[in-house]
Amino acid sequence: PEVTPKQQTNTANKPTEDVLLKDVNSPLVGTFYAASSPNAEPFIKVGQQVNKGQTICIVEAMKIMNEITSPFTGVVEKINFRNGDVVGFNAVIVQIRPHG
16 A cells, blocks of 8 residues: 655745735855854844834844845745744745735
8 A cells, every 4th residue: 555644834934815914035055043143132022113224133044144125115024934944945924914
């Protein structure tokens, strides 16, 4: 008999399905960091206003810290990863409700 493996889905990191939200995707595979150092305040929090070009997180890849910036001005509605989580290429890191 053939054995078909079950596909596992991680619902904790699943983006919210809201057409008014804009996704900020990871441009690379790496480790997600919400702040610039372990003792620093996070770059963003849910409910916070962000501006276009503002740093929202860091994705570390091959010992290089890559700052990810917001392509939109708006309010942070959801952060899909926690410190130390591995993010995949094009994964939705943050969802923002744009202004206007």
